[in-house]
Amino acid sequence: MAGNSNIAEYSVSEISGAIKRTMEDTFGHVRVRGELGRISRPASGHIYLDLKDANAVIAGVVWRGQAKRLKIQPEQGLEVIASGKITTFPGQSKYQLVIDTLEPAGVGALMALLEERRKKLAAEGLFDAARKRPLPGLPRVIGVVTSPSGAVIRDILHRISDRFPLHVLVWPARVQGETSGQEVANGIAGFNRLTPGGQIPRPDLIIVARGGGSLEDLWGFNDEIVVRAAAASDIPLISAVGHETDWTLIDHAADLRAPTPTGAAEFAVPVRSELLASLDDLSRRQISGLLRLIASRRTELRAAAAALPAPRDLLALPRQRFDNGGERLAPALRAGLRDHRGRYFAAAGRLSPHVLRRTLTVLGDRLAQFDRQVRRALVTGTDQRRHALTAASRGLTPDRLARTLALSRERLGGLAARAERAHGQRLATERARLDATTKLLDSLSYKNVLARGYALVRDADGQPVRSASGIAAGSALSVEFGDASRLDVMAMSGDGKSPPPRKAKPARAKASAKSTPKGQGSLF
Known part of the structure; x- marks a missing residue:
């Protein structure tokens, strides 16, 4: 510690500031040629990018105000010449280029950028001929x-x-x-x-x-x-x-x-004059065509008129029929009038007041006679219905109804007793028949044979095995004994060797071993 006491002591900010001044004073305004690498455009509007070549990378920044005035917008992979000043960013201990202008590095770079942009926009369909x-x-x-x-x-x-x-x-x-x-x-x-x-x-x-x-x-x-x-x-x-x-x-x-x-x-x-000339030419052609059409139609009309008969000839026959009809009309009207007058007088003779009064008198007598007949029929029918109702009411007294009800109840009790006896007899007969059938079934069942010490051998499909010759070596067999217990075994080969037996369920194997008669071995 004592040996280092003469070395000057600086703060971090002083060192960073000294490096910043040194960098800016040494380089000042520079032009840097390189390829654009990573490009970032945050919401602040500034542009952060990397300038690189084969051996190094320099960070660059374009402030928001300057970014709007760039001649070209930075795109990754474009070779450019960036002009600005070298400075440091103390917050991250790095140096960077503050870019004022950005221009492509020659026509070749612009052409490459143009071709790349053309392919991109063409892929989006902006140049399709169908859109034009x-x-x-x-x-x-x-x-x-x-x-x-x-x-x-x-x-x-x-x-x-x-x-x-x-x-x-x-x-x-x-x-x-x-x-x-x-x-x-x-x-x-x-x-x-x-x-x-x-x-x-x-x-x-x-x-x-x-x-x-x-x-x-x-x-x-x-x-x-x-x-x-x-x-x-x-x-x-x-x-x-x-x-x-x-x-x-x-x-x-x-x-x-x-x-x-x-x-x-x-x-x-x-060209307006060409349009006017074309319009005049079309107008002349239209007028000429109309004139030719009118002349043609006039000629056709004259030819058709020459082929048609004269108007007086066309009207001569209808006029003659009209005259003949007019001559017959007056006599026919007079004859019709006489016929209708005769019919009227004939009908009027039948409709005189004397005849009408006589007809009304006859119809009134018929109506009065019909009214009397209806009244008598109503009185007679009413008397008959009253007599029938009186006769029926005599047979519906309470004593007679009570006797009829007692007889019916007695008859019903007898029928119920007979039905109960018949049902009991039928049930006993059917029970006896069922018992006989059960005894016959037990006497003929194979389980009686198994109870005498025999066993029933079944194959894997549950079918009884009738001969050992039909069993293949290693086949799975099931042996049933008289107490309904079962034992699963494997058939042995002809040389006496048996394949490993199938592992039977423990509970069933135990029951089978207990139920096997003593001294009785495997059938195979």
Whole structure:
């Protein structure tokens, strides 16, 4: 201890602070090239990552404010050049690179990232041809997502004005830089959120346009958020990014790719003069066709009219039948009137007051006679029913009913005694017959034979064994004795050797041994 008394003493914080200052003063701002390894994005918005090569790993961090301004978003496996400063993190005793900018390490890295992203989005079905929709033939409103200050929008407006002037809405967006992807995606989504028939008309077609440039300049249109916005658009979309040789991922997701922004305008609208010429030509053809059709129908009508008879000839025969009917109508009406008058007078003669009064008198006499007959029949029937009821009531006196009941009870008692005697006799007869049958069964049963000292041998199926020749060596046998006890044995072979016997149940074996007659051995 005494030898170390001159060494300076530091606290942990002092040592950590000194190392931090040394690291920052020594390296300052650096550019580090490496491959992105582990990438973490916690809820705080910061990005934590690893930069690695074949021999070492450096931890890196991108603070939340800087993460939004990155030119490219970090993805695992991408080779990048990170710019920032080296510092330490005293809480874990490690050093790290605080990254300000992140850019791909050359075009090769960007191409590798682009190809990987293309495969990923294609696997999700965002580039499928079945998802692409046809463009409207003549849109009323066109929405353009591009920079409002560039030459692209002027070319598009000039081409649309030349071909077919219509309403064009421009959604301003940066088409190059760190925020270009987000702004273009917002423009596509914004046009789709417009309400049809609202204050701002909803476009029938969207054009996303930008002039030519390098891969880095067009990188915003390879952003995943732009591709997903184009694929999710309900409005048909034309991609016109770069020159004809430039391809971006939005070109695959769009419903149509135009080689240039001017070409997009040509795809979007037809030429008005050509439409008018086509309309005039169709109108002339329609009028000419109608005239030819009318002439043809007129000729056909004249030919049909020439083949038809004259109208007076068509009406001559019906007119003659009408005249003949008119001549016969008046005599027929007079004859019918005379016939109906005769019938009326004949009926009126039968309906005179004298005849009606006589008929009513006859019917009244018949009704009075019928009434008298009914009354007599009712009186006679009532007297007969009264006499029958009186005769029946004489036979239903209480004494007579009591005598009848006593006789019936006496007869019932006799029948019950006879039935009881018959039942006893039948029961005795059946019991005697059952006893005789039981004695006969006992005399013929094999158990009487077993009681005299014999045993019954059964095979494994429970069938009696009648001969030793039918038993195979080692077969399981059951021996029954006279006291109903059983013994399980195994049959021996012809040389006198017996296989190991089956282990019988202890209780049954014990009972069998006790019941076996003394001096009687195995049958085999």
